[in-house]
Amino acid sequence: MKVVAMYPEVDLGKCTGCRTCERVCPVLAVKVVEKKATVDIDRCRGCAACEQRCPSYALTMARRAEPVHVGVAVEPDMMPMIRQICARARIHPEYIVCYCTATRAEEVVAAILKGAATPEEVSLATGARTGCKVECIQPILRLLEAAGIAPRRAEGWQWYGRTATAWEIPSEVKRRFSKRGFYFDDDIKLLEKVAGAPPTEQSCGDV
Ligand code: SF4
Ligand code: SF4
Numbered sequence: 340m341k342v343v344a345m346y347p348e349v350d351l352g353k354c355t356g357c358r359t360c361e362r363v364c365p366v367l368a369v370k371v372v373e374k375k376a377t378v379d380i381d382r383c384r385g386c387a388a389c390e391q392r393c394p395s396y397a398l399t400m401a402r403r404a405e406p407v408h409v410g411v412a413v414e415p416d417m418m419p420m421i422r423q424i425c426a427r428a429r430i431h432p433e434y435i436v437c438y439c440t441a442t443r444a445e446e447v448v449a450a451i452l453k454g455a456a457t458p459e460e461v462s463l464a465t466g467a468r469t470g471c472k473v474e475c476i477q478p479i480l481r482l483l484e485a486a487g488i489a490p491r492r493a494e495g496w497q498w499y500g501r502t503a504t505a506w507e508i509p510s511e512v513k514r515r516f517s518k519r520g521f522y523f524d525d526d527i528k529l530l531e532k533v534a535g536a537p538p539t540e541q542s543c544g545d546v
Contacts, residue, residue: 340410341440341466343385345400349376353397360389360398365472366463384409384462384469409466410442411450421448426536428478428485429506434534436478439470447479451486458483477502505530 347360347369356374368382369389376397378389390398413421418432425432425444432445442465450464458479462468468475480490480501490501505527513523 340408340442340446341384341469343383343407343409343466344403345385345387346380346383346403347378347387347390347398348401349378350397350399351375353395355395355397357394359392359394363388363392365459365468367459382463384466386469386472388472409464411446411453411464413445413449417449417452418445420452421445422535424448424451424482424485426534428481429504429530429534429536430478430481431534434478436482437465437467437470437475439475440466442467442475444478444482447482448486451483451488456483456488 354374354376356371356376358371360369360376361371365386365388366382366384368379368384370377370379376389385400385403387400390400421432425434425448428444430436430444432443432448434444436442436444436447446465447461447467450461453464455461455464458468458476461479461483468479481504484490484501505523508523513521516523
């Protein structure tokens with residue numbers, strides 16, 4: 340859950356229409372129309388990425404008259420499905436996906452079950468990824484994928500695809516690195532225990 344207290348004001352005299360703000364907004368709240376930035380205040384989650392990146396200093400964060408509370412309720416009847424999706428992603432439902440907003444994996448999955456199908460829609464619904472905007476993209480992509488949604492690049496926002504997890508390291512690589520003191524299978528078993536996920540074939544020792 341996030342309390343959104345700020346929004347960006349645009350100085351149209353300074354805005355050159357470069358579209359940097361449009362590209363960096365994690366919830367696609369900025370559009371450049373006729374070479375001037377316009378902000379959809381209802382979508383804005385107050386992260387200040389646009390203000391920080393604007394090369395012309397045309398954006399200034401201002402306080403909202405009233406703060407907006409953003410979050411998705413985790414309904415008890417969603418829990419069986421949430422547990423299933425989290426287990427598939429090897430992430431415990433109570434794991435904090437976004438430290439900036441203290442958003443847990445269960446809330447991200449609740450947002451997905453309510454229709455969020457991209458990282459931007461997850462961010463819009465939960466507020467996750469509107470703090471540092473860096474750490475939480477990978478677990479969000481993994482949870483979307485575990486829910487059967489293929490990661491795809493949204494217009495504007497930049498992310499670099501899901502990185503490989505411990506479960507995807509080929510046996511040959513694990514074998515080679517085990518001689519140098521890497522214990523991938525032990526790590527996988529521990530991670531599965533923490534995530535409350537059933538063991539995979541890999542963690543049962545395919546090496
Ligand atoms: S980044 Fe700044 S100059 Fe560029 S379009 Fe946005 S507000 Fe205008
Ligand atoms: S969510 Fe962040 S980047 Fe997007 S308009 Fe609001 S403050 Fe700017």
